[in-house]
Amino acid sequence: MQRYLMRRLVLAVPTLFGITLLIFLAMRVLPGDPLSALQGEGAIMVMSEEDIQAARHSLGLDRSLPEQYLSWMNDIAHLEFGHSFWRNEPIGGIIARRGPITAEIALMAIIISWLVGIPVGIVSAIWRNKWPDTVARLFVILFVAVPSFWIALLILLVMILGFTYRPPITIVYLWDDPWANLQMCLGPAFVLGITVAALTARMTRSATMEVLQEDYVRTARAKGLTESALVWRHVLRNALLPVVTVSGVALGGLLGGSVAVERAFLVPGLGTSLVTAVGERDWMMIQNLVLLYGVVFAAINLLIDMTYGWLDPRIRFDN
Amino acid sequence: MSEIVAAPGGRGEAQALVRRDDAGFWRSLRRFVRSSPTGTVAACFLILVALVAIFAGQLVPFDPIEANYGAARLAPNAEHLFGTDHMGRDTLARVFFGARISLVVALTSVFVGDSIGLCWGVVSGYLGGRFDLISQRILDVMMAFPGLILAMLLLSGVGAGLSTVILAIAVTRIPLSTRVIRSVALSVKEYAYVEAAKTVGATTPRIMLRHIAPQCIAPFLVVATANIGVAMVTEAALSFLGVGVPPPAPSWGNMLGGILAETFRPPWWLVVFPGLALTMTVLCANLFGDAIRDYLDPKMKGRVIE
Numbered sequence: 001m002q003r004y005l006m007r008r009l010v011l012a013v014p015t016l017f018g019i020t021l022l023i024f025l026a027m028r029v030l031p032g033d034p035l036s037a038l039q040g041e042g043a044i045m046v047m048s049e050e051d052i053q054a055a056r057h058s059l060g061l062d063r064s065l066p067e068q069y070l071s072w073m074n075d076i077a078h079l080e081f082g083h084s085f086w087r088n089e090p091i092g093g094i095i096a097r098r099g100p101i102t103a104e105i106a107l108m109a110i111i112i113s114w115l116v117g118i119p120v121g122i123v124s125a126i127w128r129n130k131w132p133d134t135v136a137r138l139f140v141i142l143f144v145a146v147p148s149f150w151i152a153l154l155i156l157l158v159m160i161l162g163f164t165y166r167p168p169i170t171i172v173y174l175w176d177d178p179w180a181n182l183q184m185c186l187g188p189a190f191v192l193g194i195t196v197a198a199l200t201a202r203m204t205r206s207a208t209m210e211v212l213q214e215d216y217v218r219t220a221r222a223k224g225l226t227e228s229a230l231v232w233r234h235v236l237r238n239a240l241l242p243v244v245t246v247s248g249v250a251l252g253g254l255l256g257g258s259v260a261v262e263r264a265f266l267v268p269g270l271g272t273s274l275v276t277a278v279g280e281r282d283w284m285m286i287q288n289l290v291l292l293y294g295v296v297f298a299a300i301n302l303l304i305d306m307t308y309g310w311l312d313p314r315i316r317f318d319n
Numbered sequence: 320m321s322e323i324v325a326a327p328g329g330r331g332e333a334q335a336l337v338r339r340d341d342a343g344f345w346r347s348l349r350r351f352v353r354s355s356p357t358g359t360v361a362a363c364f365l366i367l368v369a370l371v372a373i374f375a376g377q378l379v380p381f382d383p384i385e386a387n388y389g390a391a392r393l394a395p396n397a398e399h400l401f402g403t404d405h406m407g408r409d410t411l412a413r414v415f416f417g418a419r420i421s422l423v424v425a426l427t428s429v430f431v432g433d434s435i436g437l438c439w440g441v442v443s444g445y446l447g448g449r450f451d452l453i454s455q456r457i458l459d460v461m462m463a464f465p466g467l468i469l470a471m472l473l474l475s476g477v478g479a480g481l482s483t484v485i486l487a488i489a490v491t492r493i494p495l496s497t498r499v500i501r502s503v504a505l506s507v508k509e510y511a512y513v514e515a516a517k518t519v520g521a522t523t524p525r526i527m528l529r530h531i532a533p534q535c536i537a538p539f540l541v542v543a544t545a546n547i548g549v550a551m552v553t554e555a556a557l558s559f560l561g562v563g564v565p566p567p568a569p570s571w572g573n574m575l576g577g578i579l580a581e582t583f584r585p586p587w588w589l590v591v592f593p594g595l596a597l598t599m600t601v602l603c604a605n606l607f608g609d610a611i612r613d614y615l616d617p618k619m620k621g622r623v624i625e
Contacts, residue, residue, distance in 0.1 A: 011459075018460030026476040145602035147552045149559055150594035153575060157590050256465030260556045274468075275560050278475045290464070290472050298463045 005306060012302055019294040020076070024069050027287050059085075072287070082284040084277075091288050094273060099292075101171060102258060102269035104181075105188045109254055110247060112193025113200050118243065120197070121204025122231065128209065136201060143198035148257045152191045152264035159187075171268050188261045188269075195257065196250040203246040207239040214238075241308070248304035252297050351614050358610020361603035368600050372418035381409035383416040384567045395588050402588035404577065410588060413569035414596050420481070420570040421600065425550040428485045432492030433543045439493070440500025441535055445508050445527050451501075458494045466491040466549070467556055474562050484563050488550050496542045500535050507534045537615045544608035548601040555597050571597040 056062045060071060075082060081091035124136035172180040211217065212235060220230050259271035266272070270289060277285035352359045371378065381399075387407035395402040401410035443454040461469065473487040507513065508531060516526050557563030558572030566573050574593040578585050 014456050015459045015463055018456065019463050022460055023472060026472050141602070141606070145548065145605050146598050147555055147594070147601070149556060150575065150590075150598065153578065153590050153594065157585055157587055160585060161587065252465045254465075256467035257556075259467060259471075260559060263560055274471065275562070278471055278560075278562050281475065283475075286472070286475050290468060293465065293468050294463045297465060301463075 008302060008305055012298065015298055016295065019298065020073065020291065021069075023287055023290050023294070024072065027283055028065060028068065076288075076291070081288045084285050085282045086280055091285055094285075095270065095289075095292065097171060098268060098270045098273055100173060101185065101267065102262070102271060104174060105185050105192065105258055105262070105267070105269060106251065106254055108185060108189035109192035109196060109258075110251065112189060113196035113247065113250070114243075115197075116194065117197035117200025118204050118240075121201040121243075122208055122236070122239075124201065124205040125208035125212065126227075126231065133205075136205070140198045140202050140205075143195050144202075146195070147260075148191050148195045149260035149264045151194070152188065152261045155187060155191065156265060184265075184267055188258065188265050188267055191261050192254050192257055196247070196254055199246055199250050200243055203242050204239060207242045208235060211235045211239045244304060244307060248300055251300050255293055255297060351610070354614055355610035358607050358614075361606035361610065364599070364603040365607060368418050368603075369422060371415050372422050375412070375415040375419060379409060379412040379415055381412040383408060383412045383569045392586055394586070401592045402586065404574075404586075404589055410574075410592055413574060414571070414592055417569045417571045417574060417593060417596065418600070420564055420568065421551055421554060421597070424481070424485055424488065424554045424564070425547050425604075428488035428550050428554075429492055429543050429546045431485070432489035433496040433539060433546060435489070436493050436496025436542070437500050437532070437535060437539050440497040441504050441527050441531050443497065444501040444504025445523075445531050454497070454501075458497055461490070461494045467553060470553060470557055471560070471562055474557065479562050479565050481564055481568070484554060484557060487557075488553050491553065492546050492550065496539070496546070499538055499542050503535050503538050504531050507531050541608075541612045541615055544604070544611045548604040548608065551597070551601050551604065 053062075060068060063071075079092065081095065083090055084094065120136045120139065124133045127133050172184060174181045174185075208231075217230065217234060220234050225233075258269070259274055262269045262271035263275050270292070273285065274289045274293075276282070277289060375383075385408070387403075390399070390403050390407040391405055393399055393403045393407075395410075399409050399411065401414060403409055404413070439454065443451045464472070469491050470484075470487040473490060474483060477483045477486075513526060513530050516530055521529075554563055554570070555572030555575070558570040559576040561573070561576055563572055564570040566577070571593040574589065578589050
């Protein structure tokens with residue numbers, strides 16, 4: 001187990017290195033230098049040739065690519081994330097301010113997905129091919145297909161037209177004003193949670209059905225255990241392992257989806273910042289925000305791999 | 320063909336062979352229809368969407384791009400069944416033309432991305448060794464980003480546009496298909512006939528092309544059909560966020576994105592119709608994908624491809 005963990009951690013190093021390299025290459029080597037994008041067709045602002053040269057120099061864009069890469073790595077190592085090109089605001093500050101909102105939405109979404117998805121999946125597996133199963137599977141098929149940002153728009157539409165709702169303008173934290181914060185975060189969390197719940201329900205259903213076939217379940221039945229005790233005490237615990245995996249995979253989709261859903265609800269989270277940054281070609285913002293998303297996602301996957309051994313002691317990690 | 324005609328037994332037998340081939344197609348179609356009625360309905364809807372996309376110009380008398388400010392923001396009525404947007408463009412026309420972009424982007428990006436995955440997976444699985452190891456690390460890196468964010472990153476490098484969106488989505492489709500095909504190639508390469516081909520002296524490219532790749536076609540189709548819905552949603556999300564297909568070209572995603580500009584009294588028909596078209600198409604693409612998977616690989620029945 002220990003050796004497996006070490007191996008996973010060692011393997012994470014080249015992945016992290018690759019993440020930074022991919023981001024850097026995408027931002028610099030693909031056609032379109034961050035500043036030249038400001039010129040030409042659809043230019044956002046007009047600058048003289050000298051201004052451009054001066055700006056390139058002050059941003060370090062006139063240095064060689066390896067130099068630029070190393071200096072970026074050096075900044076990251078010192079937790080120095082640079083400044084937003086347009087707002088001259090430290091990016092570290094933006095992350096610290098908006099990160100908690102996005103994290104809160106993602107966490108609430110995962111909790112909602114468990115609260116909805118696991119019971120739906122279990123009900124579906126126990127009453128297999130009966131009407132509860134049919135209803136549950138319809139729910140799954142529908143919510144796997146519906147794009148989360150469209151549900152967000154529909155909810156917003158009803159709230160705006162039906163109840164004079166207005167999108168939030170400022171950031172409110174849970175610890176400052178819980179009610180205002182929930183008004184802001186509950187919508188996105190619900191929308192994301194319900195779409196992840198569909199995947200969770202599907203996984204729970206198939207895992208529960210598989211466990212119900214096991215010998216020890218038959219033994220427990222033969223001993224005269226009631227159905228509910230059987231499910232709660234014996235089946236659930238073993239059926240939840242794949243659910244954890246699916247939650248981890250879903251969290252990646254959730255981080256991506258939260259960008260669109262935050263934008264739909266106009267919630268001032270990191271996703272909204274990323275969209276603005278891409279629209280404005282604020283390259284330092286894009287670079288560091290995408291890095292943050294990549295690192296968080298990689299870390300979650302690592303954590304999930306590590307919880308396997310703890311959730312299911314039968315799993316060996318020898319090879 | 321010539322082989323069949325030249326076969327002993329002459330013409331009659333050759334024709335019988337050909338006819339059996341034809342019957343094979345209809346028979347497998349009938350088997351598909353019987354095995355999955357839902358998948359068949361979904362396939363019919365997708366064909367309908369494709370027809371609408373092709374004949375969009377003939378189906379509605381309005382131009383999807385030209386503004387007509389005299390008819391701006393009309394609610395659905397007899398003339399404009401789906402209403403009009405803030406520039407007076409007919410929503411129905413834009414939804415129909417949007418099907419074009421949605422289908423073209425989804426089909427091309429999945430074809431490009433999954434074909435790369437097919438080649439890469441076969442080579443990586445068959446060769447193994449250092450090439451496979453490095454490939455796996457590269458795929459790890461690509462999978463370290465949520466798909467939408469990887470696409471946004473690439474698009475911020477190359478700029479928004481139809482072809483760049485297709486390429487960006489294609490890249491996000493590569494890792495999954497490569498992984499799936501690689502695992503198939505890994506098991507196929509242990510088969511006796513591959514060993515036999517090696518003994519006879521077949522070259523490595525020939526073995527990969529003639530003996531490994533054909534076994535990977537069925538899983539390739541399964542992954543590709545499962546990916547179409549994902550690619551559609553990704554395109555819509557990118558366009559919705561304003562980094563995908565740029566206006567004035569009508570895409571279901573950028574039609575939804577435009578509404579954010581008018582949150583004080585958003586016209587409901589601009590939210591409902593493009594989203595409904597998107598959801599229905601994705602739903603049918605998923606159902607069709609599930610049916611194809613169950614048909615091609617009964618062992619996988621009911622299992623999830625993520």
